[in-house]
Amino acid sequence: MNRSRRPAVGVPVASTCGWKALLLPQQNRQSLYVYGSEVAVEKECIRQLQCGVWVIHPFSQIRSYYIMCMMAITFLNLIGIPMEIAFLDGRSGVGWEGFNVFSDTLFLIDVALNFRMGIISEDSEVAILDLKQIRLCYLRTWFIPDVIAAFPIGYILLIADLQFQSDPNSSKASRMMRILMFVRILSLVRLLRVSRLVRFFNEVEKISNANLDVVRLFFRVLSLFMMIFLLCHWNGCIQYFIPMLEEFPSDCWIRRENLMNATVGEKYSFGVFRALSQMIALSYGSTETPTNETEMWIVMVSMVSGALMYTVLVANTAAIITEGDPTAQAYKSKISHLEHYMTFMKLPADLQLRINKYYQTRFGGKWFDERDILNLVSSSLKEEILTIMCARLVYKVPMFQSFNVNFINALLVKLQHEVFQEGDFIIRQSAPGDRMFFIEHGQVLEETESSQRELCDGDYFGETCLLTKGKHVSTVQALTICQAFSLDVDSFHSTLDGFPDVKTELNKIALQQQESV
Structure with missing residues (x-):
């Protein structure tokens, strides 16, 4: 049997050039959860194409890959930058300097791309694709921190290193070493990229399917342990970095441990071990009291950061346990x-x-009694809720368009929400006509003996039975998961009893339909 199906979601994508198709929302579990159906995702694609400018949609495939890539690059930066500053001492090598330049370039590009990134609105119903709104939102929030974090220190270090290596003059070399040290200290501003990492995690959680509580919990726990790891890592680097700034005093712990000529791995291991010992209030990493004021302050900072780590860990664990939905x-x-x-x-x-x-x-993974909730609010609030949910569906039916608001509101409170799965027969031809349906999200196939048509979001069917109380004249089967509202015949006619003028008008329409048959 041939079916005149509506165009699939991929049609608008396929009809555009390749790079534009990558910017459009894709049909996946996340987009279907937010928009409700394939047709709604298709309409979102069309809405973005009609904007006339290129904007990366929050649910586009390229956006997902981009976030994952940036999360990895950002995390590597937050690990590597402190190690470079503390331990490499200007001997980072071509590979690391190349990674620095690549990272700085990527973060500068990221600042520019954020002016073209669609934003998920608070209600997660409509993505903000207007360039002016995106620009204003970004400038008011994270633009300045992102620009500071993206400052191209890598370019400066690369140029300075090249100049230092090519200049044999000892006085100039000494001056260049001081400049390099200052630039490396200045490069600490790149650690502001930690805010970008947190925001990437939040974006991943926001666009992930809200039904997958396990996935959301995984990302929350992963982000927590990554933050704790970075805190310990930075603390370990500080343990070595501060004595290095003082050119390793004779009484510092590095000389006591005889680490002056040790490898980077050995220095880092001792630094992290010492930091962890102080953070968790154990004496293994430091058998002696601080020998100078600098070491004393380092120990105090480690102890405070350890207390902060405990607080964050306990608070988040308690939140995960007690804030269960x-x-x-x-x-x-x-x-x-x-x-x-x-x-x-x-x-x-x-x-x-x-x-x-x-x-x-x-x-959707959450249990609630919709009828009980609506019965607990006032009749005015109930009408307002149902008006927002269903009024646009009811007003699309021609025979309801000319009637007053009071009658429509009286019908709205009679509607029942129903869900059908792919392949379900919603109504069958010649079965008693007891309900009509308004499609909220989904696609159905309506078939009669002589024709067939496909209905989707906003369409309706079964309206004839309301007027005639007769049998259904068609068979309707769900092609996809279908969320709809139904209005049963008894509720419809009980509502009509309170509106005699409307009842008279609808009776005339029913007679006209019977005569036409």
């Missing part, structure tokens, strides 16, 4: 009861899978 917990409890029931009733495995999929689609 009660609706998610209630959902897990309901699913557990459901699985026990299905096992007890010995339902087939494929049916169990469909039931589980239905619950996941219907409730």
Whole structure:
């Protein structure tokens, strides 16, 4: 049987040139969760194309790869920069200097790209793609910290190193060494890139599927341990860096441990071991009291940072345990009861899978009683909630467009939210007509004996039964997961009893339809 399907999501992408297609939202679990259906994702693609300018959509494939790449580069920078400053002492080598230049270039490009990055709005319903809004938002928030963090120290170090190596004059070389030391200290501003790392983690969590609580928990725990690791790493580098600035006093711990000619790995290991010992209040890393004021301050900073590490670790652990989503917990409890029931009733495995999929689609991993919630609010608030959710769907039906707001509002409170899975028969031809449907998200195929058509977001079907109380004249099957609102015949006619003028008008429409048949 031939089906005149609507264009797939990939059609707008395929019809544009290659590089523009990479900027558009892709059909994946994240975009489908936010927008609700393939058709809605397609409309988002069209909306972005109609903007007329190139903007990287938050749900585009290139955006996902870009975030992952920048997270890795940023983390390597936050590890390598302190080690370069503290331990390499101007002997970083061509490889590391090349990585510095590459990183600085990438972060400068990142600042420029942020003026073209779509922003996920707070309600996660519509991505901000307007260049003016994106520019104003970025300039008011992270532009200045990002520019400071992207300052191209790598270029300065590369030029200075080349000048130093090519200049045999000892006095100039000494002066150049002091300049290099100053530049390396100045390069500490690049550690501001830690804010970029935190924001990348937040973006990954925001665009990841909210149903995947395990994934969100993983990213939260991963970001926590990465921050703790960086804190210990930086502290270990500081242990060596401060004595180096003082040209290694005779009573410093580095001379006591005889590390002046040790390898970088050995110096780093002793520095981190000493830092951890002070942070966790153990004496293994330092058997003697500080011998000078500088060491005393280093120890105090380590102890304070250790206390901070404990505080952050305990606070986040408590938050993970206590801030569990009660609706998610209630959902897990309901699913557990459901699985026990299905096992007890010995339902087939494929049916169990469909039931589980239905619950996941219907409730999105969170359990709540929608009717109970709506019954707890006032009638005015209930009407307002349903108006926001459903009014646009009801007003698309021609026979409802000419009636007053009071009648429409009375209908809205009668609507019921329903979810159908791919392949479900929503109505069957010649079955008693008890409901009409308004499609919120999804695609269905409506078939009669002589024709067929595909309906999607915002469309409706089954309206004839409301007027005639007769049988359905078509079969409607879900092509995708379909979220819809239904209005049953009894509720419709009970509402009509309160609006005699509307009832008279609709009776005339029903007679006209019967005569035309």
